[in-house]
Amino acid sequence: MAAPAPILAFENLGIVQGSGWLFRNLDIHVGPRDRLALIGRNGAGKTTLMKLIAGSIEADEGRRTIQPGTRVILLEQEPDLRAYKTLLDYVLAGDDAPMEYEADAIADQLGIDLSRDAASASGGERRRAAIVRALAMEPDVLLLDEPTNHLDIAAIEWIEQWLSRFNGAFVVISHDRTFLTRLTKQTLWLDRGAVRRAEIGFGGFDAWTEQVYADEARNAEKLDAKLKLEEHWLLRGVTGRRKRNQGRLTKLVEMRAERASMIGPQGSANLTIGTDDAKTKVVIDAKHISKSFGERPIITDLSLRITRKDRIGIVGANGAGKSTLLKLLTGELEPDAGQIRFAKTMERIVIDQQRSKMAPEKTVRDVLADGGDWIDVQGSRKHVVGYLKEFLFDPNVLDAKVGTLSGGERSRLLLAREFAKPSNLLVLDEPTNDLDLETLDLLQDVIGDYEGTVLIVSHDRDFLDRTVTITLGLDGSGTVDVVAGGYEDWERKRKAAAPKRGGGNRKVQATAPPPPPAPKVKLTFKDQRDYEILPKRIEEIEAGIVRDEKILADPALYSKDFAKFERLTKEIAAARAEKEAAELRWLELAEKVGG
Template sequence: MPYIILTDASLAFGHVPLLDHADFQLDAGERVALIGRNGTGKSSLLAALAGCGGLDDGKLWLQPGLRIGYVPQEPPFAAGQTVFEAVVAGMGEVSRLLGEYHTVSHALGEAGADEDELLQRMHTLQTELEARQAWSFEAQAERVIQRFSLDAERLVGTLSGGQKKRLALAQALAVSPDLLLLDEPTNHLDVAAIEWLEEMLLHSTMTLVLITHDRRFLERVATRIVELDRGRLLSCPGSFAEYQARKEAMLHDEALANARFDKFLAQEEVWIRQGIKARRTRNEGRVLRLERLRRERQARRERQGKVELTLDAGDRSGKLVAALEGVGKRFADKCVVRDFSCRVQRGDKIGIIGPNGAGKTTLLRLILGELAPDTGRVIVGTKVQVAYFDQFRSQLDEQATLIDIISPGSDFVEIGNQKKHVISYLGDFLFAPQRARSLVSSLSGGERNRLLLARLFARPANVLVLDEPTNDLDIETLELLEELLQDYPGTLFLVSHDRAFLDNVVTQTIAAEGDGIWREYAGGYQDWADHQATRQRDEVPAMGGLRSRDTQTAATRAGDGSRKVVTRSAAGGRLTWKEAQELAALPDRIAGLEAEQKRIGERLADPALYQSPPQEAQSLAVRLHAIDEELLALLERWEALEG
């Protein structure tokens, strides 16, 4: 039996229809990811499913007795509540009854209280609470608070962004929901919390609808992808990768159909404008058809264009951007950075990863010379121009217009010695001309991030500091931002918990390892994770402990051959002639495989491939997987031979 049936739903914001006679059905056990461009109405749809927002038209049916847990993008909490009170508050009527029960219980001990009346009221409340199984809910609240590592007595107003997100999840799970609705659940969570949430959702029996732009999270969790595109809901069973292939084919077919329609309409427009003789013999049915075609063309909603990202790197900085020698920093009794040394060169793309509260912002300020170290020395290079992307959007004035944010006091912005009108520049970031004078307060979370990027890129900078730039950005904009940063000639510092984004952008990683210790690693997040798994694999047998799931996965991927390689490298012997020849041949072998990998990727991205029998696409996918495995083995062998 379905949990939700949405029929002929319509919802508009101003003149823009967010839902245009859309239909949707959710069955028990599904894990549905709702995706789409920023501002298309995903959060509004999720709120409507949760009963927190209405539809303009259409019908929403929910299975009777369905328990729903809902985590909005920005959960509303009273700052003066304790964590326990906030979790219990999510239980609706049960929360009210529990609150009254505890109030009556406290009043019994006060002098002058009417004990008989209070005892009678307590008995009535207790009967109602037992009928609703409220005591089990209260125990469940305590369990989820413990599971999310929260302090039940701590005030909500003192929590960080990540802790508030965990609190919202705890509140939603406390009622043991049949259906869980999550709006951007990974925002403000660190990588460890995201991976924990992945595992929890994968092993849960709950039905799930979530909005997320974290591609790795999406790939692991979702069993069906539903895209909200121009008011329509397009469903694609299977993984995100399967959806991407189908979407390419759908857009191609849509473009062909629109082109045929426009050509036919143009021919009819030519016919209607023919001379007097033609008008006398005009077919009235053909005239009516032309009028219908005009109405259809006028009603067609074109797909929104892509964000146009350009970045002015300004004047080149010196070759050395920063050097740290034995740097240490403490705040009261907490050591944030302990004896850390590194050199940052022009053009480095550095990812900084670590749990919330590890001191990532402190480390960045030390590197850029904005914060003096307690011990050690910091050398900042010459001609350094820094631009910041702030995850809290504190640079945005809620009452300012979009134009004021981008170019206060001027109608033009200058990028790379070229002037551009501010309205045209905002259009590059998908802000329509009529919205250029809207207030910042009217923007969605994703639109605010796009505006912050537009403001950032309107100023020259040879050092970019991006603090969680991926929050709320849609997948297409994320991919375009990745391409821009890959080609950026300046120096980049990226703080992010988006694992795919880190892997696609950074060339080296600085990771927090606890107790103020930071270490540098080559590569992105996955390279660091593999290194950690390998280190744990090597340490665990000596400790006589059990391997974790991640460690076992890494050990299986590496295989017995890699263990032999590590043993030989540790021996420190010289290479034989045969090994030297093998090492010399490795770069060409890797280049050949990468070229083949690129050709297969281009072929798989071609929509024409999916018009033919599926055997070719399947064999290409198998070969692509084999190349990945072979490249990994060759890179491990190269590292071992050079070690």
């Protein structure tokens, strides 16, 4: 069966940036039901390419074709709201604006008050308003540039569910690996001025790129040619880090198992340790701490012992108390009850969400080495050029002004500066915003090598799964779940936990989920059976997809067993289609049940 004709395409696309071509001779097509991940390093031109696809900027050469009547909507990273009084004014602006009732329906589900003043709205509120506008406009092709930035996990999961039911096509730029893995079925890889397309979702991206790099290396050897210097260190660094990350994940599993043995009965927040020797030195010791704001409990009766080399992840919805807990654990806030003791030798560095503080007129050299050529990194002296390479910078940026760097590059520069400082407690508040995937690999690399303790607040599920040994989950009631493992482990516990929570950090007994409510209208025997068994079947399909995607993500699979790689790719696609059909069927029956 032939593939459907593209609804949007480019031939020989090219655009000039600065004094040269950003990219040239690109051929791109988008099918009516494509789920495309657009992948590339910071500076590769992903956002520019997205704007070209949207038609909001013109190409310098090439031809854009689009089927008549096709509606293409772009969700930008940073929409300009300066001209609008309220978020609703922004959502309803323009001749092609959605109807207000359509916007209100989506806003209710996303949990955003559109009457909010636009000038004082937070980053998360602005992002939600932009999502409301984009989705309510009923696009045929939806272009999403970092849609999960500034969103909490509940909002991210809502968007995932919406996109899984979306009947059009979408192209997404994102650093959120879990988001990409769950949703995408094809990949566009923008790399060194060229674009490659593969009919695989993001789950197979690493294996695919490893194969491409290996082929390039073989071809270079055959031609007796060397890669350009900047390409050589980049490719070697990226592939080397991925191999090391596999070893680190194995080590992380061992650390989690060791930490789990130190935790008391399941559900208890009192992390006890078997010994107080140097390897398990206590860094933060909190006993029965509580914190409230007015009548609202934020943290209730939490006991927690954090030791050297623990990696602590803090998760929860916006407003659940993550920042409050972080401030308690770092001594910025005093608890209302209980006590916290800190190691006397604690030296901390904090990397928070406000990464725009570096003076734009300073150079990279100024920021890293006070204008010199050498930098002290955790007590060791390194040449600033070599240190820049470790953080994926071209050495030619050494004397560039900070103000000329992209947001992602500024974030990377800040990481490089902060990680050089001597410390034994690292505090990361939403560290993954504005970072590309390769920089996230690098950040995981650095955290894995860090000798001290790490506290991380993040909504990036995959990042937490790859870095933390303990997860602290907040639900907004004051309860703090303490789980040995990452986000996935916390999510598994949360789903298994009884719905009755109560105050404090007491043991939670798992119970079976309640039976489906009795229908308000009489269903046929088949409908009633489908209504009862489909939720379990959907969970089974989802578990199978996750399992197969983990196998598919093995970098060696593509070259070692291509037949298995191809089979799994097809099976995942079929499973996703089955899951989508099952969800639609259950929703139809749920509507009948609800009357």
